[in-house]
Amino acid sequence: MLTINPVRSRPVLASLERLIGPQRADRLRRAAAEIQDRLHGGTLWHVNSTPTGGGVAEMLRTLLPLYDELGVRSRWAVVSGDDAFFRITKRLGVALYGSDGDGGPLGPAEREAYLRALKPAADRLVQKVDSRDVVILHDHQTAGLVPSLAGRVASVHWRCHVGVDEPTDAAERGWDFLTELLDEVDSLIFSVADHVPARLRDRTVLIQPPFISPFDAKNVDLPADTVRACLAQCGLDPAGAPARSPLLLETAAGDVRLQSTPSVISDGGHQLGEPLITQVSRWDRLKDMAGVLTAVTDHVPVGHLALVGPDPAAIADDVEQGFWYADCLDHWRKLSPAQRRRVSLICLPMADPTENALLVNAVQRASDVVVQKSLAEGFGLTVSEAMWKSRVVVGSAVGGIRAQITDGVDGFLLTDPADLRGLGQIVAAVLSDATDRQEIGERAHRRVRDDFLPDREVTTTASMLASERM
Numbered sequence: 001m002l003t004i005n006p007v008r009s010r011p012v013l014a015s016l017e018r019l020i021g022p023q024r025a026d027r028l029r030r031a032a033a034e035i036q037d038r039l040h041g042g043t044l045w046h047v048n049s050t051p052t053g054g055g056v057a058e059m060l061r062t063l064l065p066l067y068d069e070l071g072v073r074s075r076w077a078v079v080s081g082d083d084a085f086f087r088i089t090k091r092l093g094v095a096l097y098g099s100d101g102d103g104g105p106l107g108p109a110e111r112e113a114y115l116r117a118l119k120p121a122a123d124r125l126v127q128k129v130d131s132r133d134v135v136i137l138h139d140h141q142t143a144g145l146v147p148s149l150a151g152r153v154a155s156v157h158w159r160c161h162v163g164v165d166e167p168t169d170a171a172e173r174g175w176d177f178l179t180e181l182l183d184e185v186d187s188l189i190f191s192v193a194d195h196v197p198a199r200l201r202d203r204t205v206l207i208q209p210p211f212i213s214p215f216d217a218k219n220v221d222l223p224a225d226t227v228r229a230c231l232a233q234c235g236l237d238p239a240g241a242p243a244r245s246p247l248l249l250e251t252a253a254g255d256v257r258l259q260s261t262p263s264v265i266s267d268g269g270h271q272l273g274e275p276l277i278t279q280v281s282r283w284d285r286l287k288d289m290a291g292v293l294t295a296v297t298d299h300v301p302v303g304h305l306a307l308v309g310p311d312p313a314a315i316a317d318d319v320e321q322g323f324w325y326a327d328c329l330d331h332w333r334k335l336s337p338a339q340r341r342r343v344s345l346i347c348l349p350m351a352d353p354t355e356n357a358l359l360v361n362a363v364q365r366a367s368d369v370v371v372q373k374s375l376a377e378g379f380g381l382t383v384s385e386a387m388w389k390s391r392v393v394v395g396s397a398v399g400g401i402r403a404q405i406t407d408g409v410d411g412f413l414l415t416d417p418a419d420l421r422g423l424g425q426i427v428a429a430v431l432s433d434a435t436d437r438q439e440i441g442e443r444a445h446r447r448v449r450d451d452f453l454p455d456r457e458v459t460t461t462a463s464m465l466a467s468e469r470m
């Protein structure tokens with residue numbers, strides 16, 4: 001099926017313009033005018049497979065209201081399917097990240113089932129679009145819409161947020177599944193140049209890194225007592241526990257009611273003043289939460305580790321999250337009692353995206369070091385989010401993270417993502433030097449301001465559409 005996701009947000013354009021300065025603001029407005037011009041009164045569509053959770057949904061939640069303010073008509077459509085559809089798309093996603101996953105096939109029968117599941121969404125979308133519209137489809141869940149849309153709209157673009165640094169047989173199987181579906185797209189958009197597979201390099205390709213929104217509840221500045229209340233809600237720093245619940249918190253992104261209780265596994269919890277190490281991620285093999293747990297408990301002598309992810313029971317489009325959460329919990333149970341006290345597993349409620357975002361914001365902000373130990377990554381939004389908060393991020397040197405962090409300057413890269421001792425050593429060194437932490441954190445913030453804010457998305461989209469006309 002297909003649903004239109006209505007997005008509401010406060011105006012952000014004026015604040016964004018203040019942040020990026022007059023020259024960039026001018027470029028942004030010109031870019032929006034070019035996109036409008038190209039649409040001739042039509043609509044710019046973004047299509048993905050989930051309204052909340054994950055990087056694409058995060059970006060669209062910011063982008064659509066911004067387009068609105070800039071006078072560009074845009075809409076966000078979400079496709080959904082049955083369990084079989086999401087099983088196939090999960091397998092496909094894992095393959096595009098270079099792994100065999102459940103080892104199941106991705107042959108003609110799976111492609112047929114995938115296209116059959118997408119058909120109602122394709123039919124509905126075809127009824128909604130017109131010939132002036134431009135459609136940007138996100139990731140493998142939506143690639144099957146291309147054949148229905150091609151020729152019916154002004155242009156169709158497919159944006160890939162995943163990929164591998166080195167080709168693998170599994171990734172090639174993923175591309176075997178997708179390539180034919182992409183025959184008729186006007187252009188392909190990747191986050192990372194290295195992720196463009198050899199077979200698509202002669203096509204029109206745009207490299208467009210994702211961005212974060214500084215005005216979203218995920219990233220706005222928070223007063224210290226708001227951070228404390230959110231931490232307490234997550235079972236961290238219990239001394240800051242709120243007096244009552246639900247708690248209404250005022251933030252620059254609006255008032256947020258803290259009313260859902262995260263499900264927290266901990267054995268004593270984080271104590272006031274104890275260094276906080278976190279990783280915020282989906283529960284996914286490629287995020288390697290269990291690896292972070294082992295690296296910290298075995299190789300970092302101080303500090304409390306918070307592993308934070310969505311409540312797996314609330315995620316419809318990613319059926320494996322429950323499995324990887326259980327795997328992490330199993331690792332936690334096997335720790336010694338003293339080690340167990342140093343780790344909290346936190347599953348955040350997903351019902352209210354703003355509340356979820358605020359909790360992520362507070363935990364990132366309160367962290368002394370943020371880890372992103374991905375085994376593969378398109379572009380780690382969590383990395384830029386934490387850098388924006390002037391945190392020191394230690395990320396694996398994979399995928400887009402290599403472009404997001406300049407090693408030793410505005411964060412640290414872990415050359416071999418499997419190196420648990422190496423990760424522990426970097427984290428311990430960061431925790432031991434507060435001055436260095438502050439300087440690196442400041443450079444991290446500037447880096448995100450310069451390169452990863454939403455105006456970049458609008459200007460690169462305008463260039464993409466302009467080059468199409470030639």
Ligand code: UDP
Binds near residue numbers: 054055310360
């Ligand atoms: N995220 C969230 N709640 C969670 C876990 C993650 O809102 O419990 C957000 C996170 O802050 C980031 C996005 O989900 O904005 C994840 O994007 P990223 O690019 O890091 O990874 P992806 O999940 O897309 O692979």
